[in-house]
Amino acid sequence: MRALSENNDVNRRDFLKGSMYTALMAGGTASLALGTPRVASAQVATPRPRTLINVMLLGGADLRFLLVPEPGTAYADKFWEARSPMYQDNPANAALYPDYISVWNDLYLPTTHGGTTFGIHNNAAWLKAQFDLGNVAIVANTLGSDNRRHDHSQLIVNTGDPLASQYVYDRDGWGGRLIYATGPPGTANAVSVTNDVSIFCNGIDAANRNARVVHARDTRDFGLSNGDGDPLSDHTAMARALRAYYSQKQIEAGAMPVDWPHRKFLQHELAARTFGEAFNARLNAISPVQPVALQNLYTAGSGNTLNDIGFGRQCANVYDTFIGADLFQMRLLSLEYTGWDTHKNERAEFGAKIEDIFGTGKGLDVLSQELETIPGVAESVAYTFNTDFGRQLRANGDYGSDHGRGNYSIVVGQPVEGGIYGEMFPVSEILGGEGSTRFDQQGADIEGRTSIERILAAACEWVEPGTGPMVFPGAASSILENGVDLDGLFKLTDVPEPSMSLLLPTGAALLAGLAWLRERNH
């Protein structure tokens, strides 16, 4: 036995590259709802199944700061009167932006669609480019949560349930429901690249909400350690001890109640072990080094580090998950970006964050370019963006904005039918006499006219036909702005036949949905 080396720094990735380790499972029959990895082939499967990427903007993003009216209208005049303090947030900027036209010229990119001209913040130039290509749908006057509390609103938006009870966090999310509606266990999973697994991903199985979630917080440090290769070292001894222990504990779990509190951790161990080796082998074969452009997004001093390094890493993780998408049976991805609660200094705070996501050469731009190198991805991916709530129409006294409710929703992707859905800048907000418009009212916000349930149900339908009503049973009766038709939110295309997933009988999807509905009604 080798003496303990107190400062042994085991590089597990280096070890695995040369590892010929195989697991010996002594009769383990533990089930895994995630399924088993597909063939660990060096080839990446094509064509690809449709995959939805949901980005949750935590804090309540003021998308009225991203999308602004064209100067020279009565609406723009009221808009400027109410919101100018956000731009004139210090003496220098007050001099730089004496009027709205100066803001428009300096900070926004004019964009026209269907006779409507509006501005997109110039820190979101990639989004603007995508809009011009017809890949961006902007739905105006949307409503998710009708209260202005962060925690409850995030719960409502992540569960897609306007009636979600506050403080009840152990429940399903709309992403989890989508996965269960898409197919039975072993055919479709969600992948979370966030620090914590969002409620959004929670499944309908109350005993194991993560049953169909792969947590890929760091794709380059994925899976369980097997020690350092020296059979006599403490590291390898611990690895053998824990591996053997958990393999037998999985068998014990079979005799325990469904709600046994220890079960979660056995699930984590099994998932990490089962998927870790296959995924690492795939990465080693196809992308042993992560593309530099993606690494730069989260590497300090790279010259292109995002303001939020965590989001940069999430983008890089997303790329890696597509390399292993067939192994994970991935149909859904979960990302998050925090810090949108801009009560103060909104111009600087919002500008930095929107650039991270939508800027040219930033987050999603770099990710999209790298995903183009993986066949079949670009045309099979769509993004939805959600947030707690919108913000008030007027600036507060701290160069920011306070909580509101209504907002815009944005859907991005080649499969999206781009355009504007709804009244971009409602005339109703400027109706009334001097000092009596909504812009003048303390606490007034964007009036919600279209429920996000309708938008997200359409996204679910795109992912897998038939799932929309299952995931959002209330969507069809929820509010919809007059004249808005979301049936065409996604382009009509053939459903791709994924080559390495099971061909699901329609009945299976229906059964999954019915089971979910039964739980909802319970």
Added chain:
Amino acid sequence: MKTVMLKSAACVILFFTLHVSSATAQGFETIGEADWDETAVRRVLHVFAYGGAASDSQIALWSFMRPSTAIQEMLTFAPNNPLLSPAEDVSTGHAGSLEALQTWLSSGDPDNLTCPGDRNRFNETNERADGEIVLRNQGLQQAWIAAVRTRGLNPFRHNVGFWLVNYQMAVNLHDTEPPLLRDHYDRSLDGLAAGRPFHEVLALGATSAAVAREYNHRNNTYNNNTGTFRGNDDFAREFHQLFFRINGDTEDPAYHEDVTIEHTAWALTGLQIDKVSNAYGTTLNREWWVAPIDFTDHTDETGRSILNATRNYQGNLEILHNTISGATAEDKLFDLAAVAIQHPESLANLPVEIVNFFADDNLDVEKTTAIQEAWSAIAGTPNDLLHFIREYAVSTAFHGASTLKYRTAFQRNMTIYNLNTVDNEETYGNTFSPRAPMLEQGADVFVPAHDVFGGQTSLNAANNPNLFQEAYNRAVDYPANLARTVDVCRDENDVALGTWRKDWARVIPTTGGMYPVAEVGLWLWNRFVGDGGRNFGTLERANVAALLATGMDLGFAIDPAAPETIYSVTQLSSEPLLTALTNLQSANLELGSATTSTRQEANRRIGLAINFISMTPAMFVTEGTELSQAPILPPPIDPDAEPVELNGAIQAVEAGGPPKTITLSGATVWISPETALQFEDSAGANELMPGQSASGTAVENTDGSLTAISLEIY
């Protein structure tokens, strides 16, 4: 005249205190004495005090006491709790505040026992490459970790302090400065230690410089001449929704937004923070903020004009359908807090949130009702939070089988780290800190993952496969974190001053002078998991025995030629492995060897066993248990009984001493065969301490016990 005789217990009890609670904690049923065993005591210590640092004999002692008496010793808010964490050195004298502790630990004070080469980890400031002296977050984080681990302090106090500043009144080191956050922490705990009602502690937080920096309402102003408010309503909302859990569900939504929140924003004016030049020794102006806030009009040390009186709203405000008044923001917020704590939503939500945070992820309607009733009975009274936690900690609601609490990475790592510490010689000599593993697992002290909504929750942790992976890989790749047996103390010039060596022999009991593997294994399991061995099954015993007996895993210990072989429970329970396992378990750990290297190897094997235990599922969740006995209830009163007068004095009872006669009044009391006396006084909060006396009258109950009907304490 009837004399009530107290019988001394035959067991070892040094003294007990007699407590008269302020009001009956209706709703909670106290755990039965048959269920109040060492496992129950350890459950309290694990959940509320990171396992504590009490000796095995103290734990046994508490288990012999009535639970409601023991808990008064176990959970206190004083800077020191000599029973929960016995003093070992002068560190007790620096426990008054986190500031005092951090200052001492980083100082060149001759009585600072930290290795000189390690003191800089607690430094408040750092010199940057450009020569600027800047504040340093890590110093405060390490100081808090030391506060939990150092013997002689009070880990329960610091668990509650951690909750207050990372969850209930969360502020983030990314948004405020370490000294301001530390002031917020210290003042909150001082308030609790002084017995202030919880709403006043929340008001202290609401008026703190740290919170004003976090939410930026330090810039809020009200122009009393023009009647104009200028600022944001961020904290105005969160004061109600986060601090007091008032969400506006019982108010008209427009009233809640336009009156309650808006007017609270007006009250939150005049909270500008002073600066002092080169505060803390820093050179950057932006770090010169100092606490506490001065609510007057004045000029601060840097020459800034601070108009906190002028810019605060003058006059009364209607908030929560109440008139709130006060000359300053501080006065108004304390006034408002007294109203908020009695709001129906706060009474319903706040106590549930407290219990959910500390102790139970599985609250049902029955438990929730009990929690709400217990809190409602005492909310707003002195020591309400302490009384509430104590009553809960000895309740059937906490100890019952349906209770389960997933551990956050904070809870799990700090408990392991605390219990892996043998004594203060290790505190100062073993340089490993759990800060890095906690960070890997999403737990950064004083940097809440969800910002003002608090740090990592228990559900976050339990549902986070990556957290499990990180913990697992840490155990495999860095076993020395817990298995370290030697470290060298060095001075600032890296010159060795001495060597610390791990010595589990100081705390692990012997059996006939030996350390049998089976018993050491069970002792370790009880220490770290605290479940009385309930989850210490065949697999766990076998693996721990192998590591203790051989320093290697079970597979290697059974067959070194085929270490990858995995053995089932059935195989381990039958021959030939049963004999092999018995042999492993009967081996002796050479903790008492005269040879240093042999002792060191024994200590290392214990560390490996702890590594293993730390990664079992039982270490990720705490659970209640099936309770065998009905809870203690007061006896029925005979309605026809004539009052009797009682004489005597209540004094501390010493072991082996004669029974004491007592005189008492004004309380419901029942006399048990044991030494402890239980009081429930509805008249007010009175702590009846040894040496105090009480007199009055009582009636006799049907079972011969007494119920006092008038009480005077002197």
